[in-house]
Amino acid sequence: MSSDTVSLVPSPVVSANGIFKSFGGVPALVDVSIDLIPGEVHCLAGENGCGKSTLIKIISGVERPDSGEILIDGVSHSHINANAAIKSGIQVIYQDFSLFPNLTVAENIVLTAEVARRRRLYSPASVRPKAEEILRDLGLDLDLDREVSELSVADKQLTAICRALVNDARAIIMDEPTTALTHSEVSRLFALVERLRARGVALMFVSHKLEEVLAISQRLTIMRSGRQIVTGPTTDFDERSISHYMTGREVDESRVVSELDATAPLALELVDLSLAGAYRNISFGLRRGEILGVTGLLGSGRTEIAESLFGVTPADEGQIKVNGAPVRIRSIQDAVSAGIGYVPEDRLSQGLFLEKSIADNIVASSLRSHRTRWGTLSRDAIASTIKHYFHGLKINARNAQAPVRTLSGGNAQRVVLAKWLATSPTVLLLNGPTVGVDVGSKQEILELLRVEAAKGMSVIVISDDAPELVSSCHRVLVIKQGRLTHILEGDEITVDTIQERMSA
Amino acid sequence: MSPDTKVRNGASGASALLPRVNDQLESWTQRLVRGSGAHRGAGRMVVALLIAFALFTALNPRVFLSPINLQNIAVAAPEIGIISIAMMLVMLTGGIDLSLVAIANFSAITISMLHNTIAASDPALANSLGIVIVLAGIVVGMLGGAVNGFLVSVVGITPILATLATMQIYNGMAIVWTGGTTLYGAPQLLATIGQTAVANAPLLFIIFLAVAVLIAILVNRTALGRMIQLEGANPVAARYSAIPRRAVLMKTYTYGGMLAGLAGVLFLARNPTASADYGASYVLLVIVIAVLGGTNPTGGFASVTGVVLATLTLQVVSSGFTAIRLSSYEYAIAQGVILIAVMILDAVSSTRARRQKKVASAPRSDVPTPETALPRA
Ligand SMILES: Nc1ncnc2c1ncn2[C@@H]1O[C@H](COP(=O)(O)OP(=O)(O)OP(=O)(O)O)[C@@H](O)[C@H]1O
Numbered sequence A: 001m002s003s004d005t006v007s008l009v010p011s012p013v014v015s016a017n018g019i020f021k022s023f024g025g026v027p028a029l030v031d032v033s034i035d036l037i038p039g040e041v042h043c044l045a046g047e048n049g050c051g052k053s054t055l056i057k058i059i060s061g062v063e064r065p066d067s068g069e070i071l072i073d074g075v076s077h078s079h080i081n082a083n084a085a086i087k088s089g090i091q092v093i094y095q096d097f098s099l100f101p102n103l104t105v106a107e108n109i110v111l112t113a114e115v116a117r118r119r120r121l122y123s124p125a126s127v128r129p130k131a132e133e134i135l136r137d138l139g140l141d142l143d144l145d146r147e148v149s150e151l152s153v154a155d156k157q158l159t160a161i162c163r164a165l166v167n168d169a170r171a172i173i174m175d176e177p178t179t180a181l182t183h184s185e186v187s188r189l190f191a192l193v194e195r196l197r198a199r200g201v202a203l204m205f206v207s208h209k210l211e212e213v214l215a216i217s218q219r220l221t222i223m224r225s226g227r228q229i230v231t232g233p234t235t236d237f238d239e240r241s242i243s244h245y246m247t248g249r250e251v252d253e254s255r256v257v258s259e260l261d262a263t264a265p266l267a268l269e270l271v272d273l274s275l276a277g278a279y280r281n282i283s284f285g286l287r288r289g290e291i292l293g294v295t296g297l298l299g300s301g302r303t304e305i306a307e308s309l310f311g312v313t314p315a316d317e318g319q320i321k322v323n324g325a326p327v328r329i330r331s332i333q334d335a336v337s338a339g340i341g342y343v344p345e346d347r348l349s350q351g352l353f354l355e356k357s358i359a360d361n362i363v364a365s366s367l368r369s370h371r372t373r374w375g376t377l378s379r380d381a382i383a384s385t386i387k388h389y390f391h392g393l394k395i396n397a398r399n400a401q402a403p404v405r406t407l408s409g410g411n412a413q414r415v416v417l418a419k420w421l422a423t424s425p426t427v428l429l430l431n432g433p434t435v436g437v438d439v440g441s442k443q444e445i446l447e448l449l450r451v452e453a454a455k456g457m458s459v460i461v462i463s464d465d466a467p468e469l470v471s472s473c474h475r476v477l478v479i480k481q482g483r484l485t486h487i488l489e490g491d492e493i494t495v496d497t498i499q500e501r502m503s504a
Numbered sequence B: 001m002s003p004d005t006k007v008r009n010g011a012s013g014a015s016a017l018l019p020r021v022n023d024q025l026e027s028w029t030q031r032l033v034r035g036s037g038a039h040r041g042a043g044r045m046v047v048a049l050l051i052a053f054a055l056f057t058a059l060n061p062r063v064f065l066s067p068i069n070l071q072n073i074a075v076a077a078p079e080i081g082i083i084s085i086a087m088m089l090v091m092l093t094g095g096i097d098l099s100l101v102a103i104a105n106f107s108a109i110t111i112s113m114l115h116n117t118i119a120a121s122d123p124a125l126a127n128s129l130g131i132v133i134v135l136a137g138i139v140v141g142m143l144g145g146a147v148n149g150f151l152v153s154v155v156g157i158t159p160i161l162a163t164l165a166t167m168q169i170y171n172g173m174a175i176v177w178t179g180g181t182t183l184y185g186a187p188q189l190l191a192t193i194g195q196t197a198v199a200n201a202p203l204l205f206i207i208f209l210a211v212a213v214l215i216a217i218l219v220n221r222t223a224l225g226r227m228i229q230l231e232g233a234n235p236v237a238a239r240y241s242a243i244p245r246r247a248v249l250m251k252t253y254t255y256g257g258m259l260a261g262l263a264g265v266l267f268l269a270r271n272p273t274a275s276a277d278y279g280a281s282y283v284l285l286v287i288v289i290a291v292l293g294g295t296n297p298t299g300g301f302a303s304v305t306g307v308v309l310a311t312l313t314l315q316v317v318s319s320g321f322t323a324i325r326l327s328s329y330e331y332a333i334a335q336g337v338i339l340i341a342v343m344i345l346d347a348v349s350s351t352r353a354r355r356q357k358k359v360a361s362a363p364r365s366d367v368p369t370p371e372t373a374l375p376r377a
């Protein structure tokens, strides 16, 4: 592509040239061209469903383009297969991780490389040192012998990252590698990326966190609805201009919280809630219509508190009151009948029925309230619920009958949200509600929560995304090593205070 | 029949109108397919049934098309069909029930035993109690299913192992109870059912269709049915969606047992004899039928229409083989061949669908808004 611009820029390891791709007649990529140059991090930004992951899958040979070519070291391929891509040194961290759940962390990290090298015999002893080395490099504390299915989302993500890095790749493509990670893991990952870059590896990076995009990349491509809007040096952009290119409008991330009625009754109250090994003596109240943030580092106990409230791992001690009345929550059914809903952290395995349609997913938790008086399901009621949320949440799909598997990450998250909103819970717990959601949609989802809260729903947002907490929460609780250490209110709620209290 | 096959139309969409029309067409066809309760399994089984029928008609029209033969198909299909529907139901949760045939036999034996015992002292009483005795058989089936449900949902044993064990137990109990002999005798009511026909359609066949309709309503139009599907599609997400796993599994296996009990009743209606080893070849046959009918072996997806059509197809093949004088061993070979052939067809058509998507490359100027595509129900 750029052979005539003879300059100091090394020639690309991989490039995609004039790629078109559509799914069932709907275009996902329209004439997209991109170069991965040694020693450079190329960021790909754009709204949910704009085609970032599709482009990555085409480069790595998982999907075939309708037209266009992939060049590896200048050699053209109309398409390549996944194995050939790995052999030519292209490694990908997929958005859904694509790990083998029943293998151990060590096996997952090392196995693809072994397979690509056509090793016939595999010895567990030989793989460990390599896996250990990469953990040391990243300063990680992962248990290599655990099965991947038992891991938290963050640990799964770290495993996927290690797998891509362990191979001596010449091009590494990371599709939203940081969604489940907190600040400290992200900085270690970035330090490693810098070292790889110095070694001449070509990198591609996708993230919806614009500060990460600006911090890590040298070149930036912004896409909208499958089209390449702009490509240029990252220094030409700032957060505002990126979100403007992405969405075509201004995105307002400022703090918008309603005045909370001081006399509003408590919707939820925790009294000295404890769970051995997870958290101790947690007490707080949540008013009707309040949006409460809960933050803390990975492993601080924030997720465990939410899971206890939802009956996944019931608390050992203490009391939970909903609307003033004590409730016993020993199972998920208990929690739901008490009026508690939960958008889980791991949406792919816990939140969604991937092969089922968007419609089936939306009503999955509220089937009983869609019955006719004969006990059969009311098609009209279901259709109107589905219509309401499909449009209300602006789920971007051809129609509500499409399987959730075909949705982009951010749209899948909206489906989980819709499922719980359809149960009209008293208290909605959201664990990472906007993980993997683009800047524009993030504000839309937060606005949606504000609207629901104004109508009387109480919301708990568990998140380590400080700007998000600032933008939407009345109060923010900080959890550290299983204890509630700070309650931030009013003017105290700023990005800096939150980050400081979290790690201090 | 799959909605995927329509995508080629989208290729020419240079104007903004065409894609809209295309989407509208697609949502209509989808609604049509959904409305008839038919999915992939149903579409391909219609084709398979027609092929099988045409083939045997061509090979031996005189015997195959004789009223007796057609009658036989309609009378033999219901018992296998109802057990297949029961199998489909448990497979929908991601499980399997190997004990269904044993339960059906146990139900038949219970009915025959009860009838004979009462008839020994008072034959008139036995016949007037016919309906009660028949219900007793169905209740025994439900109990058998409930035991399976308990083992799978509460104790947490893998379905294939739990039902393998109960299959042996029910079978063994039946042999001990009957002393390994064949029982003769059943309430008069059953003989009447077996011989009645409504407008040329045997009552047995009508019962089969009625059961199919009821189960289709259960699966598609009730909360329980949806929960069964979701449990099979992703048990973890089902748990996080507050779907009561235990209750759902318990009910599914109990319904399965009830249907097997009903199948036992149909055994007796066709032929007033009962033994522990009746229909030994059915155990695997009903799994073949369920899968042919479009039931996903890992759960979450199934079509009652597909299972009904698959039952008829295999029954046509079975009686066709008799018509051209082939043995039941050759029929067994045919079952395997059909299963593999349909699976290959499936694999081929899904790769073709993927290729077709490739053809549809010309980009559109607009991305369709959900409004244009959401089917209005
Ligand atoms: N297998 C598929 N079948 C049908 N449509 C698909 C399929 N995969 C992706 N799409 C559609 O292609 C479009 C682009 O999806 P893609 O996953 O590339 O988005 P993305 O930019 O990665 O979004 P996100 O930021 O949410 O991850 C979406 O509209 C999506 O619904």
Ligand SMILES: [Mg+2]
Residues within 6 Å of the ligand: A052, A053, A054, A095, A175, A408, A409
């Ligand atoms: Mg993506």
